[in-house]
Amino acid sequence: MTAPRTDWSRQEVAAIYTLPVFELLHRAQSVHRKHFQPGEIQVSTLLSIKTGGCPEDCGYCAQSAHHHTDVKAEKLLPLATVVARARQAQAGGATRFCMGAAWRQARAGGEFEQVLAMVRAVSGLGLETCCTLGMLTEEQARRLKAAGLHAYNHNIDSAEEFYGHVVTTRTYAERLATIAAVRKAGITVCTGGILGMGESEAHRVGLLHRLATFDPQPESVTVNMLVPIKGTPMADQPPVSPIVVARVIATARVLMPRALVRLSAGRTQLSPEAHLLCFYAGANSIFAGERLLTAPNPERDADAKLFENLGLKAMPRDTRTADAGGLGGAAAEG
Template sequence: MLALRRSISTSSSGGLKGAAAAATAAARAPQTSALQFALSLEQPSHEWSKEQLREIYHTPLLELVHSAQLQHRRWHDPTKVQLCTLMNIKSGGCSEDCKYCAQSSRYSTGVKAEKLVSVDAVLKEAEEAKQNGSTRFCLGAAWRDMNGRKSGLRKISEMVTKVNEMGLETCVTLGMVNEDQAKQLKDAGLTAYNHNIDTSREHYPKVITSRSYDDRLNTIKNVQSAGIKACTGGILGLGETEEDHIGFVHTLANMTPHPESLPINRLVAIKGTPMEEDLQKKGAKKLQFDEILRTVATARLTMPRAIIRLAAGRYTMKETEQFLCFLAGCNAIFTGKKMLTTMCNGWDEDKAMLSKWGLEPMQSFDYDAEKRSASAVDSA
């Protein structure tokens, strides 16, 4: 504007030319990039365009990871990591057709359908997890939904209450839940509910047909409406493209509120599942590690408050790859004996690794993301 005013105050013969030149220069001035916008936020944005996310995702990798680490340090204590342990409380026999899942009754994977475990069995596993430093204990049941499972929901609610009494945060993943079921879990003291969107809306029908994308989003809304934190993320390596990674983050980054935690799974292709067969075909899309890194960094930059968790498939990563994911904004892991049906890095292995990196476990209930802001962290 100052340049424009000066040009207008010149002689009449050159004034208009000067004004036009100044306006042209202003139009050519660099605009704020999506990356700069993300780093300037003092409160999270819930209105991200795919163009912005595409720009961030395709930032040169070194700059992208560096920026994600800056964002992480603005919003989080960079010395803390959340340790989570997962227990399969009801294995196999699921009616869904998720092409990657060993627990589907439609595929021959060797996973047997089992009944819901006892409360005592859960408490025993939770105590072991606590003694090994885990602060969030997660319970997974292979069900499509909770309709017609009143006794099961009561039993799981009892599990949640008693695990909470041990001083651990609780998370469950039980399939779709309605508002009343979510409220019952909230009343039991549930910390978080896991319900992944898995991938982008566009790629989703190639992976699952027995439950719609909107079914998943509705469950997340029901959980959040009940006052439960939403844990929702996805799986990388389902034959998707990088544009699907962008679409996946786009869905999550435009949720209001953002997910409290965002698990990033790396597909473990299980023999007997259609996904394993698809990935064996000639020309099948193979996930590259830099795609994982870009997805993590883009999620950190656009959802600065979220806990980003390396979940299933982490055991397939080299330590250097895990380290890079933490540089890009991860601050949680699953650790312990096993995931639902796949291997898990053990407590001793993880504690040694994190100690080498200078990281310490978060305390249970000590992380309240809703109260954090960039300005508060900056001033601290």
């Protein structure tokens, strides 16, 4: 199978994004069926292993020490707690377990060693392991890979020209450098953005263009909707329309045919009908569990009911590796 195109121009991306919606959905669904089993959804679980007190000033985030929110800074969770939560997630049907820490960059020394132990233990349970720990050096990425890490999440949030409205304590270039370190270490890349932060349609196109022109493309693409949180600069942003979310997902599906497209934060804002639209547009991964780091998420029962009503089933483990240009062994996903 030939590798997906990575030389998209911004105009080409805009032309896909602005197609009449039925045309766009039809294209996305056709592409989706070539690469995945329709109706199979990957179920991931995300655990906050170190909550709050983050020195970054991301305008959407409850965990930033710059904002006055209800989230209190906590210490890194003990290994036993993390393993117990991973077992629980596995029993609930999750195949991927993500661990998030509110750090500007992964810590050196003891705390990093503890995270490595968590990665080893969670991988040892047979779960795909993912981390999001902030910026990483190449050496840290190599050590995470050696510990068994399957994926690293590092979102680019939006188009580069809008990034200064989202965060001022780090640059887009720093974001890209961490993604490059992850790729170089042979860890699969999970990245994406957030909709509803006040960005324009052109910025959404810019985000999709940046994602689709990574070479190789990310194995997982997260599509988040802003969850407005009291005390953050983005608390009063109006909700983004599910039709916009579906457009972004469908465009991502056309541009990045082999990526898992993960409907992430903000699912509590989506009705069952809006979920259906997003899955039809090509989303094939969700986070399950009542909380997504510090934001609310649909309860497991609600998701189980949704899966049953829509005839969806959980996708088996992702067996791709990042070694063969990021897309080796995609067959497990149909």
